[in-house]
Amino acid sequence: MIEYDTIKKGFYDWAVAVTGKAVIWENQNAPKPDLPYITLFMTSIQRVGDDYQATSANGSGVIEITGNRDFTLQVQALGEGAIVALESLSSSLQMPTVLETLRNSCIVFVQNITPIQDISGLWDSQFIPRGMIDFQFRTASETTDTPGYFDQVSGEGKLNDASGSTITTIPIGG
Numbered sequence: 001m002i003e004y005d006t007i008k009k010g011f012y013d014w015a016v017a018v019t020g021k022a023v024i025w026e027n028q029n030a031p032k033p034d035l036p037y038i039t040l041f042m043t044s045i046q047r048v049g050d051d052y053q054a055t056s057a058n059g060s061g062v063i064e065i066t067g068n069r070d071f072t073l074q075v076q077a078l079g080e081g082a083i084v085a086l087e088s089l090s091s092s093l094q095m096p097t098v099l100e101t102l103r104n105s106c107i108v109f110v111q112n113i114t115p116i117q118d119i120s121g122l123w124d125s126q127f128i129p130r131g132m133i134d135f136q137f138r139t140a141s142e143t144t145d146t147p148g149y150f151d152q153v154s155g156e157g158k159l160n161d162a163s164g165s166t167i168t169t170i171p172i173g174g
Contacts, residue, residue, distance in 0.1 A: 001141065012025075019088055019089065024039055038085060045071040061146060080129055156172060
């Protein structure tokens with residue numbers, strides 16, 4: 001399973017620490033803070049290649065399955081300093097300390113998908129400075145399957161002669 005709560009908290013903490021602005025997860029009908037603020041929105045989660053599956057079950061009969069997942073984080077900044085805030089976020093993804101902090105939240109930075117875009121314009125009859133950028137990140141999905149296993153087998157084997165008559169019966173397992 002993907003640790004969505006851990007990932008969301010990691011992104012939230014990163015955006016607040018770098019920009020010093022209010023940060024919210026984008027929800028179209030949710031209340032918005034006063035300007036300036038940052039919105040975060042995760043989209044486009046997809047599997048990267050094939051998942052790794054253990055070749056055999058562990059002692060409990062469980063098979064572990066692990067795979068990479070890429071996803072897009074869309075970030076918008078609204079209000080004064082919107083473009084500067086996005087540039088700060090983008091530049092911070094080159095800092096080892098930021099990358100380590102994100103890794104601790106199960107997040108690995110892959111690339112900027114789009115350049116910073118100035119999408120300023122009228123909003124509720126008021127001109128609002130606004131910018132947007134999309135980042136590609138990666139995380140791991142870990143899950144298990146429990147096909148079960150046989151821990152005891154019992155039965156009976158018979159040894160026959162050439163005519164088909166039973167010579168002896170042998171117990172198998174126990």
